[in-house]
Amino acid sequence: MLPAHVTLVEVGPRDGLQNEVQPVATADKIELVRLLEHAGLGHIEVTSFVSPKWVPQMADASAVLAGVRAPGVRDARVRHSALVPNLKGLETALAGPRASWPDEIVVFTAASESFCQRNTHCSIDESLERFAPVVARARAEGLGVRGSISCALGCPYEGDVPPEAVARVAAGLKALGADHCGVSDTIGVGTARRVQAAMEAALRHFDVDAVSGHFHDTCGQALVNVYACLQMGVHTFDASVAGLGGCPYARGATGNVATEEVLYLLRGLGIDTGVDLDRLLDAASFISARLGRTVPSRAGRALLAAR
Ligand code: HMG
Ligand code: MG
16 A cells, blocks of 8 residues: 655755755745745755855855745745754754744754764764754744754765664654654665665654655666655655755765656656646756756656657
């Protein structure tokens, strides 16, 4: 039995754009989010409050969030999240009026020590210690807290990552009070059975309603990995419009699985998402044009050609 409904968390504006070297105008980021909302996406990772020295593309995080949540622009049905690596990031996210705060923050660590060091300059245990006051403050303010575990399948520096490493970090996130655990294949090397084992490791500590898959598509396995998780009853997946993205600390890894490809799969399976594929293609075309390329996903190209 596959789930009847799937929640797609659109991460293109964050995971997608963070990896783009060419600057993208703040107004274009806001327009991208608007188009995604128009397509029916109800949960969007809008930006990240990380160090602009390390990820310059996200330096306009406050302006983007304020823009998408401005009166007359904001769609109150949509949940906006933002990545927050530390207390400084949370303070910046909460510096403006409450209406411009994210609904939810995402704290991110890794199942591999080397990646955690490269990405956030600390060990896994230190990252969890760093998150403790962040999660406590976010909770006190009534914000949701998602945790994300990078390199849950493989690490660019250490190779294969065992499920036990995922379970250990999932336990740490649970102990902190995160209400959600994302299992992330940062470099897109997982295959179906291994992805199921990594997800099972997270499910030792989180309910099936509180886990999600975040699959980069480097080796072309992401859709199969989504299907493998659907078979386990998992019903929340991150995806990135036009397959944008990657991580600046995972050289060679490609973007997330394209939202339009996941939607094409789910639609074919009769699984409801509330997202309109045609409107989603408008968002894919818009951002691809802004980046000076054609829509790279196969479903996106085929469906646009057939228009
Ligand atoms: P650090 O350099 O170790 O920290 O950064 P620090 O506390 O020593 O601070 C150094 C400087 O950064 C200081 O400024 C701080 O003020 C500043 P200076 O005195 O040199 O002028 N700083 C900040 N500025 C703005 N916002 C902040 C902030 N914190 C410190 N929040 C830190 C540690 C984690 C902040 C840094 O390493 C960083 O920002 N890394 C970026 C990590 C990142 O964005 N990675 C990509 C996102 S994660 C991802 O893509 C994976 C995911 O998609 C899942 C998957 O696929 O695996 C989620
Ligand atoms: Mg990612």
